[in-house]
Every structure is written in C-alpha cells, then in structure tokens.
Amino acid sequence: MRKLLVVSLMIVLLVGIFTLAVAAKTTIKVACYPDQDSGFEDILDQFHAEYPDIEVELVTNGFADHHKTLLTQIAAGAEVPDVTTIEIAYIANFVANGGFVNLLEEPYNAGQFKDNIVSYKWSQGTTNDGRLIAFPSDIAPGTIYYRRDILADLGYKIEDMKTLEDWLVAGLKFAKDLDGDGVNDRWLLADATDIFFMIARSGKELYFNENGKSIVDSARFIKAFRAAKMVREKGLDARIGAWTNEWYSTFKNGTVLIQPCGAWLGGHIRNWIATDTAGNWGVSNLPDEMYVNWGGSFLAIPEKAKHKEEAWEFIKFVATRKDTQIAQFKASNIFPSWMPAFDDPIFEEEMEFFAGQKARLLWLEAAQKIPNVVTNKYDVIAEEIVRAALTEVLENDVDPVQALKEAKAQIERRARR
Numbered sequence: 001m002r003k004l005l006v007v008s009l010m011i012v013l014l015v016g017i018f019t020l021a022v023a024a025k026t027t028i029k030v031a032c033y034p035d036q037d038s039g040f041e042d043i044l045d046q047f048h049a050e051y052p053d054i055e056v057e058l059v060t061n062g063f064a065d066h067h068k069t070l071l072t073q074i075a076a077g078a079e080v081p082d083v084t085t086i087e088i089a090y091i092a093n094f095v096a097n098g099g100f101v102n103l104l105e106e107p108y109n110a111g112q113f114k115d116n117i118v119s120y121k122w123s124q125g126t127t128n129d130g131r132l133i134a135f136p137s138d139i140a141p142g143t144i145y146y147r148r149d150i151l152a153d154l155g156y157k158i159e160d161m162k163t164l165e166d167w168l169v170a171g172l173k174f175a176k177d178l179d180g181d182g183v184n185d186r187w188l189l190a191d192a193t194d195i196f197f198m199i200a201r202s203g204k205e206l207y208f209n210e211n212g213k214s215i216v217d218s219a220r221f222i223k224a225f226r227a228a229k230m231v232r233e234k235g236l237d238a239r240i241g242a243w244t245n246e247w248y249s250t251f252k253n254g255t256v257l258i259q260p261c262g263a264w265l266g267g268h269i270r271n272w273i274a275t276d277t278a279g280n281w282g283v284s285n286l287p288d289e290m291y292v293n294w295g296g297s298f299l300a301i302p303e304k305a306k307h308k309e310e311a312w313e314f315i316k317f318v319a320t321r322k323d324t325q326i327a328q329f330k331a332s333n334i335f336p337s338w339m340p341a342f343d344d345p346i347f348e349e350e351m352e353f354f355a356g357q358k359a360r361l362l363w364l365e366a367a368q369k370i371p372n373v374v375t376n377k378y379d380v381i382a383e384e385i386v387r388a389a390l391t392e393v394l395e396n397d398v399d400p401v402q403a404l405k406e407a408k409a410q411i412e413r414r415a416r417r
Helices: 002-024 036-050 063-076 088-097 110-116 119-124 148-153 164-174 193-200 219-233 245-253 265-273 308-319 322-332 339-343 359-367 379-396 400-416
Strands: 026-032 054-060 083-087 135-147 258-262 281-284 293-300
Touching: 026 036, 026 063, 026 308, 036 054, 036 308, 036 322, 054 308, 063 083, 063 088, 083 088, 083 308, 088 119, 088 293, 088 379, 119 135, 119 293, 135 148, 135 265, 135 308, 135 359, 148 281, 164 219, 193 219, 193 258, 193 379, 219 379, 219 400, 245 265, 258 265, 258 293, 265 281, 265 322, 281 359, 293 308, 308 322, 322 339, 379 400
Parallel strands: 026 054, 026 083
Antiparallel strands: 083 293, 135 258, 135 281, 135 293
16 A cells, blocks of 8 residues: 555656646747748757757748738737847838847847858848847848740850840840730749849948938939839830739749849749749849849847747857758758858759759859948838839839939938828
8 A cells, every 4th residue: 555655656746747847848939931931940840859948839920911010019019929030121120119139238149149140131130329139040142043944945045144134135035925915925024123123232222321311313223213114115024023823823834034033032933833843943143243132031039028048049049050051041042141151061062953053152152242231220111112113113104213203202201200
C-alpha cells in the first residue's frame, strides 16, 4: 500500500513538472506578409530546436492589409504582435511616428551588428535622433526577369540588351495582335507603371530630398512619366496590374517578354505563379546601369509587445546569422541584408529554374551598387499621389509635366496637415 502511494505521488509530481515545463513555453506572435512568411517557415523548425522555450506563431496578412492593421494596432496600443515585418515603402512612416522599442538600448544592443548590415538599410531603420526602431532583415536589388526562349526566338541575345531602348525595340518586335481584334495579345511587359518605377527609383532620392522637399517634378520623374507614356502609346504593355489572375497568366502563358521587379519575385514565379515555366526564364540587370532597391523588409518590436526579449531572440535568429539568411534566400529569394552571407557558396550555384544561370551573383553585384536612398515619413502618401498622376497621364493623355506639377502641390498640401 505504501509502495502504491509512493508511486502515485511520483506520478503526480512528474505530471506537475511536465505541466510547468509546458506552461513555461512562451508564444510570440510574428506579423508578416507573403512571401516573407515562406522564408520564416523554412527556418522555424531550426528556431524551435534551438529555442525550445519559445513558440512562434506566424500571423500572415496580405501586403497592404498587414501594414494597415499594424498602423491601427500601434495607434491603439493594444493587441500588437511581438515582432512585425515592415516593408521599405512604409518604414519612414513608422520611423517618424514611433511606437517601437529602440533596439540600440539594453537589453537589445543591436549596435553590435551595424557593421555587418548593408549601410543604406541600417540608416533607413534609424530615426533622426539616432534610435534604431527597425532592424534590416532583407534587401531587394532590382532586376529584370525575361523570357529567354522568347528573346531567342526574336533573334536577340541578352548581351545585346544594355539600354531601355534595346528592350523597347525588342518589345515592338514581340508585341502583336494575334486574333485580329485590333488589340495586342502579347506585350513587352504587363504594366507601363513598372517602367516609371524603374527610372524613378534609380536616384539617391525618391519623392523627397534630404531637406524634406518634394522632388516629384524633377527631370528624373518627368523622364519616367514620359517613358511609361510612350510604352502605353505604342501598345507595349498589357495594362494589367500586379497580383491579379491576369498578371499571373502573363507569366504562365509567355505573353510578356519582361518583368522588372526586385529579386524576391523570382521566388514567387518559381514557387507558385508559374512553376511549369522552369528553364524559360533568365535574369538581367536593369538597363542603362540603373541600380535600384525594389523592396526589402525590416523587423521591429512594438513598445506594447508582451514578450520583447523573446522577440529579440527571434529577430537575431532571422537577421544576424549567415545560415538562416541563406536559408530564407534559398527558399524564397529573400536577399540577405547580413553582409557576411555574401561570401556563401550559394551565390556561385547555378539556378535550375533560370536555366542554370548564376542569377544570385548578378543580384549580388546590383546589391553592392545600390545608393543610399533618402526616405521620408510621407513616402506612402507621395506614392499614392504620384500613382494617381501617372494614371491620368496613361489613361487620359494628361501632359507629364503638368501632372507632376499638380502632384507636387498635392503632396505639399498633405505634408502640411
């Protein structure tokens, strides 16, 4: 009887210890968007193995919804995630408005990692008074994805395609009305808007200069508007916006010759947009020696987060280790911002999806030539206004100079509110 009692007590104790161990595990919520979530998923098993007391719950929303939700959460100060991703287009707004911990302070001490982070990304996550509120997790060197099979059929080699004019000439040769209805059925690219972004993003300043003055009426923006307008007028774009079923079809069916974007798009094309097109794609630098940052993300900890120390462990795991940065790169084309990863053998590997091309080497070259671009808390507003102005130019034949003049006035009014 005594032995039975002892055994029973031992079982109770063991169950209690097990229950305490389970209860001690901390769950952190990590808010993100596609295809950032795919990169995280690829390394979560490793994280959980190394940090058995921390459970990561990914909360994934669409790109725009993710940032809108985050803005609302930060403003309300409730139900915030422990870690959140922030895309470059939104970073200046969050940097200016606050609501996140300073990662340079104890217990984070993120300054120890500064020399290993791409410099322009570090500065973009830093406030004017020197606080680091968003830690760089990846960058996005601009590139051109092109259909190598189509380019060959047109009689061109990629070595011939040095300038935007070269691509326009090839596009004129490829664009064609196949069914006789008076409208082209194949095109140079899906949306002329991408021509604008390629040119507009190629400077050291985007919508504002270092003094906070709007520069959307500059020669670079006028050139970008005119180039996009010319592409539209010549029937070289399909007038199809990104992230639509029609857009996906252009990749699957080979109805566009090129798609300018960040390196990250390759992961989408390979993983789900057009998986059956392996070997038909090639990668090239942007024309006219333009080196552009086309996206990229940061990781931040809201001030109201419940599990800040665990959140910081996750950020360090994701963004300050060569092995995890390379794993995300391999899984989803999420290009490392951690420079020690740049000497990894993966850059020398041939990529089967791109017909054996060493595409990562090309992206690495571009990444190292991207200038430090000035960001501003009104970038999102400015982009919204400039997009609307470009639509007027493309759809209603408004003069580019006049459209940009009016856009600048709107931006200045919104910025004064």
